[in-house]
Amino acid sequence: MNMGYGEFIKRNRIASGFTKQVQLAEKSGITAATISRIEKEIQKPSMDTLKELARFLTSTSYVELMVACGYWDEEELLEDLKTEDTSVVNEPSIPYVSKSKKPSSIEDDLIENIDLSDEELLKQFNIQIDGMNLTEDETKGIIAYVRSLRLVNQNKA
Structure with missing residues (x-):
């Protein structure tokens, strides 16, 4: 529900x-x-x-x-993240992986540590899209989005 x-x-x-x-x-x-x-x-x-x-x-x-x-709409937000030239990075650059592919170890690490505070995540991970570092607000938005997905998936279970 x-x-x-x-x-x-x-x-x-x-x-x-x-x-x-x-x-x-x-x-x-x-x-x-x-x-x-x-x-x-x-x-x-x-x-x-x-x-x-x-x-x-x-x-x-x-x-x-x-x-x-x-x-x-959550699904529209997901679609925006699926562009080919989008990347999640912590040195070196790693391309964004869609749901159908296995995430990289760095992406696994980010997802695994998503329960850290926003500040702790910002210190631990350097995220870039299109070769540019995300602002603190952009990074917090991505973190919030992942958390909202978890909440939705929790409610579906």
């Missing part, structure tokens, strides 16, 4: 240390009433609201929030 966006946001609010909606409201500037309506799925959060929430919900990311709320 898929988790609704309200429950997803509630769980991440609590996991991010905001046991009460009012605590997140005070930090984010989004009213407690709005947060309550979002968590009860009475009101779908706007993309701007999600962007603001992502700043404070440290257990998730903007990408995961956008997928959970239906603004971005």
Whole structure:
């Protein structure tokens, strides 16, 4: 059973240390009433609201929030990652491997260590696409995407 966006946001609010909606409201500037309506799925959060929430919900990311709320389609995000010239790198350069191929040992290492914090992953792995290092936000987006895939796969099991 898929988790609704309200429950997803509630769980991440609590996991991010905001046991009460009012605590997140005070930090984010989004009213407690709005947060309550979002968590009860009475009101779908706007993309701007999600962007603001992502700043404070440290257990998730903007990408995961956008997928959970239906603004971005997970399958479309996967398709964007499957371009031929995309690569995941830690020295030396290793081409991106699609689902049908066996991942390299570096990719296995990244996937295996995905439960580390974003900061620990950023220190441990240098990721490049098209020969350019990803920004911290881009890397966090990829990490968030992998985590969202795991959550979806967990819910399917």
